[in-house]
Amino acid sequence: MRVGIIGWRGMVGSVLMERMRAEDDFALIEPTFFSTTQAGLSAPLASHAHALICDANDIAVLSGMDVILTCQGGAYTERVHPRLRAAGWGGYWIDAASSLRMQPEAVIILDPVNRDVIDAALRRGQRDFIGGNCTVSLLLLALAGLFKADLIEWISSMTYQAASGAGAANMRELVAQMAYLGLESGAPIADADAGASILEFDRAIATRLRVAGIPVAEFGQALAGNLIPWIDSDLGTGQSREEWKSGAEANKILDRTERPIAIDGVCVRVGVMRCHSQALTIKLRRPMDAAAVEDVLRGGNSWVRVIQNTRDESMRALTPLAVSGTMDIPIGRIRNLPMGPQYISAFTVGDQLLWGAAEPLRRMLRLIVSGTI
Ligand code: HSE
Numbered sequence: 001m002r003v004g005i006i007g008w009r010g011m012v013g014s015v016l017m018e019r020m021r022a023e024d025d026f027a028l029i030e031p032t033f034f035s036t037t038q039a040g041l042s043a044p045l046a047s048h049a050h051a052l053i054c055d056a057n058d059i060a061v062l063s064g065m066d067v068i069l070t071c072q073g074g075a076y077t078e079r080v081h082p083r084l085r086a087a088g089w090g091g092y093w094i095d096a097a098s099s100l101r102m103q104p105e106a107v108i109i110l111d112p113v114n115r116d117v118i119d120a121a122l123r124r125g126q127r128d129f130i131g132g133n134c135t136v137s138l139l140l141l142a143l144a145g146l147f148k149a150d151l152i153e154w155i156s157s158m159t160y161q162a163a164s165g166a167g168a169a170n171m172r173e174l175v176a177q178m179a180y181l182g183l184e185s186g187a188p189i190a191d192a193d194a195g196a197s198i199l200e201f202d203r204a205i206a207t208r209l210r211v212a213g214i215p216v217a218e219f220g221q222a223l224a225g226n227l228i229p230w231i232d233s234d235l236g237t238g239q240s241r242e243e244w245k246s247g248a249e250a251n252k253i254l255d256r257t258e259r260p261i262a263i264d265g266v267c268v269r270v271g272v273m274r275c276h277s278q279a280l281t282i283k284l285r286r287p288m289d290a291a292a293v294e295d296v297l298r299g300g301n302s303w304v305r306v307i308q309n310t311r312d313e314s315m316r317a318l319t320p321l322a323v324s325g326t327m328d329i330p331i332g333r334i335r336n337l338p339m340g341p342q343y344i345s346a347f348t349v350g351d352q353l354l355w356g357a358a359e360p361l362r363r364m365l366r367l368i369v370s371g372t373i
Contacts, residue, residue: 134356307332
């Protein structure tokens with residue numbers, strides 16, 4: 001199959017390329033690399049058809065593809081997808097951007113959770129397959145067992161989202177802020193070592209974080225030594241767009257928009273590199289003890305890891321750092337809450353660039369080209 005790949009140099013695209021190489025996906029396809037800025041240069045992996053990079057705005061060349069796989073972003077999707085479809089292109093469009101997600105013709109792909117929805121859409125001839133919001137996908141993967149058994153009445157999800165979710169430049173800015181703080185606070189640190197007052201030390205650090213010198217071009221605010229309790233745009237309803245997505249996308253993925261599960265919470269950006277965490281309060285449809293919940297969660301899929309609810313295990317296995325760069329979806333801190341026998345807590349972590357972005361796309365491509373994953 002002729003597969004056009006767009007946005008492969010960006011952060012999600014680079015993770016996707018790494019995963020495709022690792023899983024030998026290129027052996028199954030004839031890739032053509034497209035770019036909005038590098039047309040004519042050598043392709044990173046020359047195919048027989050196109051040894052050079054093609055122009056990502058060339059509808060005629062794009063129309064020759066059986067599949068288009070794009071991580072180029074929403075603006076590209078909004079510009080090119082309608083033109084391709086209007087030109088009669090009937091290929092498969094696989095996309096990481098949110099633009100098409102809630103369109104009725106589009107399927108949000110997360111095959112370990114909604115393979116049945118994907119298969120039904122393929123049988124119906126649907127052609128637009130869009131990766132979900134990272135926080136939503138990671139939540140559904142962690143809780144897949146409970147969703148499959150229809151044991152969830154509602155979820156309150158309080159997120160701790162990494163800088164990567166905002167983009168590559170934000171990851172750099174977070175570390176630049178940390179470096180700024182480290183360098184600039186050399187004197188107070190030395191003073192603290194020498195036994196100076198902690199209140200003096202704290203005042204010195206807070207001053208450094210507030211002054212004009214700290215880089216905030218991306219976040220608009222210090223994230224190092226701070227947090228930002230708003231992600232994505234303001235819907236004007238008191239809810240952020242990121243918070244709205246949790247319920248809207250999750251219920252679409254689960255194919256239960258007619259009888260939705262209420263999912264909502266507060267989405268917060270924290271000074272972490274690439275793993276999103278979520279603290280959950282879940283109301284079950286019936287009383288269950290924590291051990292029974294753990295058993296159900298274990299059966300959710302091959303990536304979920306139930307972490308024993310102890311201090312040592314939580315510190316070892318349930319941190320963004322422990323998960324970074326892996327496909328594991330740990331979930332722990334599971335216990336019954338005093339609100340009643342139907343209420344449990346949980347904490348889950350996932351790599352926002354892997355399962356949160358690149359992996360569902362890669363697996364969808366594999367499903368289309370080989371009929372299996
Ligand atoms: N919107 C998410 C975030 C990541 O800002 O963390 C992409 O889904």
